[in-house]
Amino acid sequence: xxxxxxxxxxxxxxxxxxxxxxxxxxxxxxxxxxxxxxxxxxxxxxxxxxxxxxxxxxxxxxxxxxxxxxxxxxxxxxxxxxxxxxxxxxxxxxxxxxxxxxxxxxxxxxxxxxxxxxxxxxxxxxxxxxxxxxxxxxxxxxxxxxxxxxxxxxxxxxxxxxxxxxxxxxxxxxxxxxxxxxxxxxxxxxxxxxxxxxxxxxxxxxxxxxxxxxxxxxxxxxxxxxxxxxxxxxxxxxxxxxxxxxxxxxxxxxxxxxxxxxxxxxxxxxxxxxxxxxxxxxxxxxxxxxxxxxxxxxxxxxxxxxxxxxxxxxxxxxxxxxxxxxxxxxxxxxxxxxxxxxxxxxxxxxxxxxxxxxxxxxxxxxxxxxxxxxxxxxxxxxxxxxxxxxxxxxxxxxxxxxxxxxxxxxxxxxxxxxxxxxxxxxxxxxxxxx
Numbered sequence: 001x002x003x004x005x006x007x008x009x010x011x012x013x014x015x016x017x018x019x020x021x022x023x024x025x026x027x028x029x030x031x032x033x034x035x036x037x038x039x040x041x042x043x044x045x046x047x048x049x050x051x052x053x054x055x056x057x058x059x060x061x062x063x064x065x066x067x068x069x070x071x072x073x074x075x076x077x078x079x080x081x082x083x084x085x086x087x088x089x090x091x092x093x094x095x096x097x098x099x100x101x102x103x104x105x106x107x108x109x110x111x112x113x114x115x116x117x118x119x120x121x122x123x124x125x126x127x128x129x130x131x132x133x134x135x136x137x138x139x140x141x142x143x144x145x146x147x148x149x150x151x152x153x154x155x156x157x158x159x160x161x162x163x164x165x166x167x168x169x170x171x172x173x174x175x176x177x178x179x180x181x182x183x184x185x186x187x188x189x190x191x192x193x194x195x196x197x198x199x200x201x202x203x204x205x206x207x208x209x210x211x212x213x214x215x216x217x218x219x220x221x222x223x224x225x226x227x228x229x230x231x232x233x234x235x236x237x238x239x240x241x242x243x244x245x246x247x248x249x250x251x252x253x254x255x256x257x258x259x260x261x262x263x264x265x266x267x268x269x270x271x272x273x274x275x276x277x278x279x280x281x282x283x284x285x286x287x288x289x290x291x292x293x294x295x296x297x298x299x300x301x302x303x304x305x306x307x308x309x310x311x312x313x314x315x316x317x318x319x320x321x322x323x324x325x326x327x328x329x330x331x332x333x334x335x336x337x338x339x340x341x342x343x344x345x346x347x348x349x350x351x352x353x354x355x356x357x358x359x360x361x362x363x364x365x366x367x368x369x370x371x372x373x374x375x376x377x378x379x380x381x382x383x384x385x386x387x388x389x390x391x392x393x394x395x396x397x398x399x400x401x402x403x404x405x406x407x408x409x410x411x412x413x414x415x416x417x418x419x420x421x422x423x424x425x426x427x428x429x430x431x432x433x434x
Contacts, residue, residue: 003027003037010044018057025061025160035167042164042173050178055220056227058178062186065160069136069192074105074143077283080193081108081275082184084208084217085117086201087355088242088380092120092150093256094264094272095279097308100147101299102292104283107143109153109191113364113372116205116355118252121152126250126329126374130318146311158190177213181220188225195231195282197275198222202430203240205351211236211430218433233278236430237271241349241384244268248363248377248398254326260306267383267428273297274429330375332398338409340388344418347384353415354378354395360404360411361397376400378412384425388418 001023006016016024024041027033050058071078079099083089096106110132113119121132134142134151142149161183168174188196198221201207202214218234225232244265246255258264259272277292286292299305306323313320322328358364362373379396382388395412399405 003033003041007037007040007044010041010048013048015051016054021054021057022061025058025065028163029065029160038164039167039171042168042171042176042179045179046173046176049176052220052223055178055182056224059182059185059189059224060228062158062160062164062182063189066158066190067136067154067156068190069107069109069157071107071140071143071192073140074107076103076105077194078105078107078192079195079197079279079283080106080188080191081197081199081279082188083199084184084201084206086239086243087116087118087205087351088244088247088252089118089201090123090244090246090252090256090259090268091199091272091275093123093253093309094259094268094305095276096148096150097260097312098272098276098296098299098305099279100308101304102280102285102295103147104280104285105143106148107139107191107193108148108150109157109187110150111153116352116359116364118247118249118364120150122372122374123249123252124150124316124318126253127313127318127320127322128328130313131316134316142315146308146315148308148312149315150312153187158186161186175207177217177220180207181217181224185221185224189228189230193230195279196225196233197278197282198232198234199271199275200234200236201239202236203238203351203426205242205355206239215431215433218431222433231282233282234433235275235278236433238426238428238430239351240426242351242354242380243271245380246377247354247358247380248361249372249374250329250331251377251379251398253329257306257309257323257326260300260309261303262300269300270428278432332373332375332377333400334398334402336397336399336405336409337393338395338397338412338416340390340392340394340418342418343389344387344420345422346382346386346388346394346416347419347423348415348417349380349382349384350415353411354380357397357408357411357415360408361399373400378408382416385423
């Protein structure tokens with residue numbers, strides 16, 4: 001097999017065989033194929049696309065490029081959840097305890113934040129002492145004992161994705177739907193779950209900007225999961241405005257705690273219940289979605305879900321006192337209020353601008369390896385459609401120094417638009433692909 005021939009074949013619109021794709025991925029991971037040839041092949045895929053069979057094979061080849069997690073020691077079906085990334089996306093911190101509270105085990109490998117999107121691991125490390133660097137055996141042991149664990153992806157899990165994504169990032173081939181689908185699903189397949197729920201964000205603050213692209217990506221990933229023996233559901237959800245009210249690590253943890261107490265923002269609560277229903281039903285815990293939703297709502301109301309968060313923090317070495325007293329979480333030194341310049345109705349709360357404002361204050365990374373400040377961020381106190389009066393506080397910036405305060409303020413102000421006419425927000429859940 002000559003890589004030159006595979007590049008030319010894809011460039012000309014041909015379909016690579018299973019043997020060719022497995023050989024391409026294995027050769028690249030082994031260092032036998034240079035970056036320049038893999039870059040050329042990725043660009044050919046960007047322009048020519050991939051068939052469903054090719055995308056499935058690429059996913060499997062990437063999943064098999066390193067270690068794979070064996071969760072068979074954990075009784076019952078195991079369900080994983082993945083979000084394509086957004087602003088204020090705190091769902092994993094709520095969903096894992098909520099789903100575990102009804103007896104469905106959750107073993108989740110998560111990532112860190114980059115750019116305007118946050119990372120679950122960074123948020124969890126807001127609990128002093130919380131450990132995310134578990135071995136697979138340690139993760140399995142905690143799931144067996146407590147019903148849940150959230151850990152960092154190990155270095156040997158799906159090395160092909162790490163190598164290929166680094167190339168895509170610098171060759172303008174990131175936004176290829178088949179490559180996105182293979183990247184996400186290879187990690188989910190290697191993660192060992194029996195069933196997968198995908199939260200595909202769409203909108204101004206999401207990686208995918210249009211509903212058509214989001215639907216294409218969701219359908220492709222559901223089909224990949226099905227074809228590889230995983231029960232898979234994808235929800236397409238709105239990311240034109242931030243989810244919940246908080247953007248920033250400790251701020252989002254505090255909001256997750258309030259949600260697990262049954263007092264969270266309406267949109268975050270609704271999305272967690274929607275995704276939670278899909279997760280527990282895929283696991284076969286309930287016969288119908290109505291019964292599943294009632295039980296999940298009961299777990300929020302009676303404290304069972306919050307108790308599972310406490311278990312998670314204790315099991316991974318964190319200070320669980322912060323679950324009961326969120327003031328023990330990191331807190332910024334200063335706060336700055338932004339008020340509405342006029343009365344009217346909120347027309348827009350730009351998720352991208354709000355996420356970038358939080359990043360400027362220190363909550364996010366401009367590049368991998370950057371240090372972050374878990375205490376800072378942005379509170380967005382209004383939603384699209386809300387009525388406001390002139391002088392009303394609409395955004396609160398949490399910061400430790402004013403080095404980038406003016407820039408963050410300008411972004412937050414740009415994100416917020418108020419006008420006299422009423423505004424109906426877009427639906428939170430645009431579609432569910434089963």
